[in-house]
Amino acid sequence: MKLAIVGTGYVGLVTGTCFAEMGNEVVCVDIDAQKIDKLNRGELPIFEPGLEIYYERNRREGRLHFTTSLEEALPESEVIFLALPTPPGEDGSADLSYVLGVADQIAQWMAAHPETGYKIIVNKSTVPVGTADRVREIFESYGLTPGEQFDVVSNPEFLREGVAVDDFMKPERVIIGTRSPRAAEIMTQLYEPFVRQGNPILVMDERSSEMTKYAANAFLATKITFMNEIANVCERVGANVDEVRRGIGLDSRIGKQFLYAGIGFGGSCFPKDVKALARTAEEHGYAFQILKAVLDVNERQRRLLAERVYERFDGQLEGRRLAIWGLAFKANTDDVREAPSHVIIRKLLEHGADIVVFDPEAMENTRAVFGDAIRYARSMYEALEGAEALVICTEWNEFRRPDFQRMRDRMARPLIFDGRNLYHPKRMAAMGFEYYSIGRPHYPPHTNPDPALLASTTDGKTSA
Ligand SMILES: NC(=O)C1=CN([C@@H]2O[C@H](COP(=O)(O)OP(=O)(O)OC[C@H]3O[C@@H](n4cnc5c(N)ncnc54)[C@H](O)[C@@H]3O)[C@@H](O)[C@H]2O)C=CC1
Numbered sequence: 001m002k003l004a005i006v007g008t009g010y011v012g013l014v015t016g017t018c019f020a021e022m023g024n025e026v027v028c029v030d031i032d033a034q035k036i037d038k039l040n041r042g043e044l045p046i047f048e049p050g051l052e053i054y055y056e057r058n059r060r061e062g063r064l065h066f067t068t069s070l071e072e073a074l075p076e077s078e079v080i081f082l083a084l085p086t087p088p089g090e091d092g093s094a095d096l097s098y099v100l101g102v103a104d105q106i107a108q109w110m111a112a113h114p115e116t117g118y119k120i121i122v123n124k125s126t127v128p129v130g131t132a133d134r135v136r137e138i139f140e141s142y143g144l145t146p147g148e149q150f151d152v153v154s155n156p157e158f159l160r161e162g163v164a165v166d167d168f169m170k171p172e173r174v175i176i177g178t179r180s181p182r183a184a185e186i187m188t189q190l191y192e193p194f195v196r197q198g199n200p201i202l203v204m205d206e207r208s209s210e211m212t213k214y215a216a217n218a219f220l221a222t223k224i225t226f227m228n229e230i231a232n233v234c235e236r237v238g239a240n241v242d243e244v245r246r247g248i249g250l251d252s253r254i255g256k257q258f259l260y261a262g263i264g265f266g267g268s269c270f271p272k273d274v275k276a277l278a279r280t281a282e283e284h285g286y287a288f289q290i291l292k293a294v295l296d297v298n299e300r301q302r303r304l305l306a307e308r309v310y311e312r313f314d315g316q317l318e319g320r321r322l323a324i325w326g327l328a329f330k331a332n333t334d335d336v337r338e339a340p341s342h343v344i345i346r347k348l349l350e351h352g353a354d355i356v357v358f359d360p361e362a363m364e365n366t367r368a369v370f371g372d373a374i375r376y377a378r379s380m381y382e383a384l385e386g387a388e389a390l391v392i393c394t395e396w397n398e399f400r401r402p403d404f405q406r407m408r409d410r411m412a413r414p415l416i417f418d419g420r421n422l423y424h425p426k427r428m429a430a431m432g433f434e435y436y437s438i439g440r441p442h443y444p445p446h447t448n449p450d451p452a453l454l455a456s457t458t459d460g461k462t463s464a
């Protein structure tokens with residue numbers, strides 16, 4: 001099939017590349033000329049594991065193209081996906097100007113080219129309930145007839161950054177929101193190769209489909225937030241949230257995933273989607289109490305680690321050197337949108353701390369936000385040089401088994417605030433570290449740490 005993807009960001013680029021991998025001919029469109037130039041030169045603008053191999057192959061074989069011209073992409077395309085931003089507006093509701101603006105451009109073009117034939121406009125962006133109807137009305141306002149010249153489909157995306165390619169290639173379910181049998185048939189054909197293992201393609205009405213996306217994200221954000229609250233209580237009553245997580249996760253009604261307590265959820269979607277759903281409910285006269293609590297608790301959780309650092313130093317952070325490991329909002333991505341690390345850095349900077357950061361992939365994106373206000377180390381160990389504390393914000397694998405001896409040698413003080421619960425509290429104490437994590441007991445550090453223990457936990461692989 002011939003497809004256009006409008007918006008070549010995290011979702012659009014993965015969608016376009018994976019559809020091309022299944023043999024479709026795909027044109028990706030973006031208004032960002034630099035991004036398109038880069039993609040046409042053979043460089044990926046984002047870090048996403050597994051994407052490169054498909055991108056290179058499909059470009060080479062001529063199935064994947066990139067352009068800044070929507071008009072160039074439209075004539076041939078039978079299905080046009082919108083993977084455009086839907087950022088939160090001032091009141092928390094989703095800003096639909098990108099989606100509706102592009103829909104208008106497409107409708108105008110189609111009205112001027114009636115010979116072009118039937119096309120499906122698929123909304124992949126996360127949009128409030130009723131958006132498919134609004135898009136359909138735009139097309140109708142240009143005299144185009146639904147079912148004959150066009151159909152509008154809601155097809156929410158559930159991929160996670162960092163595992164986006166796997167999620168797209170093997171979705172647990174595909175949701176197709178349309179009441180048009182013609183559009184449903186074409187969309188089903190398009191997705192069948194992705195669900196050969198038997199996962200379902202669910203066809204439903206547009207509004208239920210749009211709501212399904214918000215309900216999924218809001219539920220997951222609530223699950224994480226619930227665990228963060230359990231963790232906060234664990235700390236106060238002397239329980240260990242990791243044990244509790246294992247204990248409840250084995251109950252299949254609860255499930256093992258998304259139970260990791262930490263420094264609050266971030267990323268470009270959970271915060272904005274929870275806000276948008278709360279706002280939609282409010283607009284319809286319903287106060288969605290749980291979501292309000294989720295947003296409040298998450299704000300508090302994102303400040304937690306910075307407050308702990310502040311208290312540990314009795315409010316004296318001026319000029320104190322602090323190292324940060326991990327900037328991305330989660331591991332395996334370069335994305336720093338709504339990253340908890342940035343909230344923590346901002347708080348620490350307010351108190352005059354001297355911050356040195358390291359992240360394997362998100363340095364450039366962080367530099368674009370903080371510029372010269374912080375310093376950027378070339379390695380995880382370099383960041384520790386002279387630091388009075390280390391704050392861990394992202395669960396990158398390389399932080400899981402560091403050379404603890406080397407860390408101690410470089411740090412001015414063996415003090416760690418771990419927002420991702422990467423290490424064992426007791427073992428850290430035995431190695432002489434003062435170690436704080438989330439929802440787990442704190443043990444006073446041994447004054448004479450066992451050198452054998454320090455040596456045995458090093459992997460010696462990473463170099464500064
Ligand atoms: N990032 C994620 O993991 C997921 C995001 N979503 C949703 O997908 C949508 C897109 O999200 P991302 O890909 O993360 O955003 P993004 O910001 O990475 O990409 C959006 C792209 O659209 C381009 N763009 C803006 N206006 C345009 C126009 N008029 N014509 C052509 N291109 C235009 C931008 O230059 C940018 O490259 C959002 O609604 C988001 O909520 C859904 C599932 C997962």
Ligand SMILES: O=C(O)[C@H]1O[C@H](OP(=O)(O)OP(=O)(O)OC[C@H]2O[C@@H](n3ccc(=O)[nH]c3=O)[C@H](O)[C@@H]2O)[C@H](O)[C@@H](O)[C@@H]1O
Binds near residue numbers: 126157160161258266
């Ligand atoms: O709509 C979206 O954009 C996407 O949002 C999330 O995906 P993503 O934001 O990429 O990443 P997640 O793995 O869901 O993590 C989100 C945040 O929650 C945090 N998290 C996640 C899981 C957990 O147990 N604990 C926890 O604190 C992560 O650190 C991160 O800050 C959803 O998981 C996707 O299904 C959805 O498509």
